[in-house]
Amino acid sequence: MWRSACGALAAPAAEEAWQRLVDASPSDAVWHSLRNCVAYQAGVWQNLLAKGTIDVQYPAAFKLAVVLRHTPAELTARLLADLLQLHPQSHDLTSYILALLTDDEAWCGSCGSSGSLPEPVGSGASVRDVQLFGDCELAVLAARREEYEAHAKLVRAEYATLTHKNYVELRLKVLNQLSQIPKLYHTPEFENLEPIARENIEREISTLREHLLTGQHE
Numbered sequence: 636m637w638r639s640a641c642g643a644l645a646a647p648a649a650e651e652a653w654q655r656l657v658d659a660s661p662s663d664a665v666w667h668s669l670r671n672c673v674a675y676q677a678g679v680w681q682n683l684l685a686k687g688t689i690d691v692q693y694p695a696a697f698k699l700a701v702v703l704r705h706t707p708a709e710l711t712a713r714l715l716a717d718l719l720q721l722h723p724q725s726h727d728l729t730s731y732i733l734a735l736l737t738d739d740e741a742w743c744g745s746c747g748s749s750g751s752l753p754e755p756v757g758s759g760a761s762v763r764d765v766q767l768f769g770d771c772e773l774a775v776l777a778a779r780r781e782e783y784e785a786h787a788k789l790v791r792a793e794y795a796t797l798t799h800k801n802y803v804e805l806r807l808k809v810l811n812q813l814s815q816i817p818k819l820y821h822t823p824e825f826e827n828l829e830p831i832a833r834e835n836i837e838r839e840i841s842t843l844r845e846h847l848l849t850g851q852h853e
Contacts, residue, residue: 636677636698643695644728646718656702659710665793666786667705672775675786676701679774683824691764696728700735700768711736734759735768766821773819776835777828783835803843810840 637656641649660669680701683689691697699718703711715732719725738760760768775786794802813819814836820826 636681637702640695640698640702641718644699644719644722647721648717652714652718655710655714656706659707663793664705666789667793669702669705671789672705673702675775676704676771679771683771689767689824691767692761693728693731696731697735697764697768700732701771703732703736704772731760731764735765738765763822767824770820770822770825773832774825774828776813776819776832777825778835780835780838783839787839800847803846807840807843807847810836810843814840 637653638649640646641652646652657669661667666672677698680698699715703714706714715729719728722728775783778786790806791802794805797805814833818829819832820829
């Protein structure tokens with residue numbers, strides 16, 4: 636996905652930029668990593684593209700935003716400046732990517748922030764594109780049961796320094812917030828996943844509550 640996006644944008648030194656991404660990937664990130672979270676969301680996006688029904692304003696820039704979703708903010712800003720400096724639409728593309736990243740962070744309850752990105756300038760991204768980006772972010776909530784449970788284990792591993800009780804309490808807080816969102820998905824491409832996502836969330840909530848009541852550990 637990175638090579639495809641950089642190639643479409645004629646971005647210079649794409650391989651060196653990728654290495655900077657890899658080197659900056661937090662060593663303690665288990666789920667929120669290039670290998671897992673970003674790769675999963677990239678797969679979701681590629682599957683949608685394969686169906687031939689997706690239309691976004693800047694397809695290559697959208698791909699870059701998917702890859703950069705959990706990159707530290709300062710590095711994201713530097714990479715965009717380097718990669719897009721020669722593009723005739725550099726200003727618009729940068730604004731678009733920052734709008735996807737910052738608008739999505741404002742409401743996504745499943746992820747932590749990697750720092751403060753600069754505010755987008757110009758027109759940014761359409762509501763439709765921001766919503767589609769957010770739906771890709773939350774797609775894992777509607778994964779098959781085995782896949783969802785594997786995801787939950789990766790999230791737990793990322794917070795291995797917490798005691799089981801503390802982790803369960805914090806995870807329940809996040810899941811309860813998600814369960815109270817009136818609509819998890821906002822685009823036609825994802826709306827049929829809503830019941831599956833809610834079933835996964837409620838099942839994990841029930842399991843974690845049982846852990847608290849019984850003192851059960853992992």
